[in-house]
Amino acid sequence: MDIILFNPPRYRNGGHHKFNNALLWLASYLTQRKVKVRVVPLNNEQFEATIQREIATHRPKFAAVSCKWWDTLYSSSYIASLIKKQDPHIVTISGGHTASFFARELVEKTDFDVVVRGDGEEPLYQLVSGGRSINCVFKGDQQALPVRRGYVQKQETLKDICLAENLEDILTDISVLNSYIWTGKGCLERCVYCSGNVWNSKLHFGRAQIIYRPFETVHRDIEILSKFPDGKRITFDFDPQRGPVQTTYYLELFRGLEPKKYNCYFFSWSLPSKELVDALANTFHFVELCLDVQTGSERLRRQLGDRGLMKPFFSDRAIENLLYHINQYENFAVDMSTLMGLPFERDEDVKAIVAFSDYFYDRYPFLRYPYISPMNVEPGSLLMKNPTQYGMVLFRKSFEDFLQFTQRNFERNINCHQPESYEEGLFHPLGAAPIEDYHRGDVFRVYETWKKIQTHIDRRSNERILMRTQKYQEYGLMKVGIKGGIDRGSPRYIEVE
Numbered sequence: 132m133d134i135i136l137f138n139p140p141r142y143r144n145g146g147h148h149k150f151n152n153a154l155l156w157l158a159s160y161l162t163q164r165k166v167k168v169r170v171v172p173l174n175n176e177q178f179e180a181t182i183q184r185e186i187a188t189h190r191p192k193f194a195a196v197s198c199k200w201w202d203t204l205y206s207s208s209y210i211a212s213l214i215k216k217q218d219p220h221i222v223t224i225s226g227g228h229t230a231s232f233f234a235r236e237l238v239e240k241t242d243f244d245v246v247v248r249g250d251g252e253e254p255l256y257q258l259v260s261g262g263r264s265i266n267c268v269f270k271g272d273q274q275a276l277p278v279r280r281g282y283v284q285k286q287e288t289l290k291d292i293c294l295a296e297n298l299e300d301i302l303t304d305i306s307v308l309n310s311y312i313w314t315g316k317g318c319l320e321r322c323v324y325c326s327g328n329v330w331n332s333k334l335h336f337g338r339a340q341i342i343y344r345p346f347e348t349v350h351r352d353i354e355i356l357s358k359f360p361d362g363k364r365i366t367f368d369f370d371p372q373r374g375p376v377q378t379t380y381y382l383e384l385f386r387g388l389e390p391k392k393y394n395c396y397f398f399s400w401s402l403p404s405k406e407l408v409d410a411l412a413n414t415f416h417f418v419e420l421c422l423d424v425q426t427g428s429e430r431l432r433r434q435l436g437d438r439g440l441m442k443p444f445f446s447d448r449a450i451e452n453l454l455y456h457i458n459q460y461e462n463f464a465v466d467m468s469t470l471m472g473l474p475f476e477r478d479e480d481v482k483a484i485v486a487f488s489d490y491f492y493d494r495y496p497f498l499r500y501p502y503i504s505p506m507n508v509e510p511g512s513l514l515m516k517n518p519t520q521y522g523m524v525l526f527r528k529s530f531e532d533f534l535q536f537t538q539r540n541f542e543r544n545i546n547c548h549q550p551e552s553y554e555e556g557l558f559h560p561l562g563a564a565p566i567e568d569y570h571r572g573d574v575f576r577v578y579e580t581w582k583k584i585q586t587h588i589d590r591r592s593n594e595r596i597l598m599r600t601q602k603y604q605e606y607g608l609m610k611v612g613i614k615g616g617i618d619r620g621s622p623r624y625i626e627v628e
């Protein structure tokens with residue numbers, strides 16, 4: 132075996148495992164070039180035994196551990212240490228958004244030998260096949276070269292990245308597969324809380340543009356994934372507001388799909404056009420559409436949007452018009468994702484957030500109660516880069532801070548984003564607080580307020596669970612458990628993923 136790609140656990144008990152589908156495309160790229168590769172999800176509490184068995188049986192020369200999401204920072208480096216303990220000769224590699232951001236620290240302070248920054252396919256292939264080093268940071272490197280001088284995927288080269296036909300021969304546990312299919316890369320926005328912003332994309336992925344995958348490649352990948360359990364529900368999560376294509380890309384993409392063959396979860400990064408809503412309704416058997424409203428407070432949405440700290444502003448009236456349009460379709464469920472604790476949020480905004488959510492939930496039966504998540508500090512975000520500019524104070528700033536925070540949560544099986552128990556300093560639940568709260572010594576105010584609101588959300592969400600269940604049954608959508616995607620409020624085990 133040349134290389135094993137491990138997907139790290141989130142918790143010591145293996146719970147809440149989330150598979151990074153990007154590993155499928157990476158592994159496919161390698162196998163299509165004759166590299167012997169396996170993908171191993173570490174999705175249960177026996178993950179240490181799994182690593183031992185995999186290494187003893189397959190004796191790989193390289194082992195890579197995905198570190199896309201920051202909440203797997205500790206677990207991915209812990210997996211690297213287990214690999215090294217068993218066989219110090221194996222070259223340990225990491226990659227992904229968080230690894231790219233902390234590349235230098237990961238090779239200097241953990242058991243990773245190499246971090247591949249940015250787009251991983253060709254650099255990883257070159258690394259494992261003895262070719263030239265591209266976008267890699269090695270232990271002992273004095274300075275990391277800018278990614279843009281190495282390898283950056285372009286629109287023209289995206290046709291080379293497609294799934295292998297025989298995923299079941301590469302992936303050791305197909306039950307982890309989720310239906311996410313990528314349609315493009317890049318972002319030109321500067322949402323203050325998000326590591327996908329244009330500054331970070333340019334610095335660590337060498338990309339300050341938006342690129343889309345060819346239709347035929349996406350169609351083929353959808354066919355391949357649809358052979359697996361849950362593959363009939365396609366998840367799209369790439370819908371940038373700027374760039375040359377936007378809605379027209381999806382209209383064209385949907386034209387190539389057999390009508391009503393698939394279900395769909397579509398993350399709209401803003402408000403979709405009515406034309407796109409019509410196309411979703413007509414193309415898919417059942418549509419779940421998530422609108423990223425960002426905040427339920429129209430005042431704050433306008434302020435942050437106009438200042439370029441979030442996506443361009445749209446009004447409550449525009450949301451209402453869209454929901455009114457969707458109302459004509461039976462085969463629709465709508466989610467809204469919103470945040471709390473954004474910069475410059477006032478008490479009046481918090482009241483407006485709840486009023487906004489109740490208003491739309493009461494008015495539109497196909498709407499699931501809006502998510503309200505507390506804003507966290509994320510490595511690679513503009514908030515982390517310059518908190519004072521946004522009126523915030525950070526409690527987690529460095530690699531070590533994030534490593535310690537994620538270690539504690541991994542060992543104690545605690546959710547990094549909404550921890551049930553927390554402490555002061557770097558173990559602050561959100562890692563950030565408004566400056567005024569900090570000066571008043573009230574640094575948990577946002578989180579404690581959010582917890583009360585979450586109780587309200589759970590209660591209201593449960594009011595209509597029977598009605599939603601009937602609809603899911605009607606469309607054959609019922610399933611047990613949650614995998615990938617986003618979690619619904621309780622009782623989560625009878626809710627659609």
Ligand code: SF4
Nearest residue numbers: 318320322325327328
């Ligand atoms: S949240 Fe904003 S910055 Fe992040 S990917 Fe979406 S549009 Fe881009």
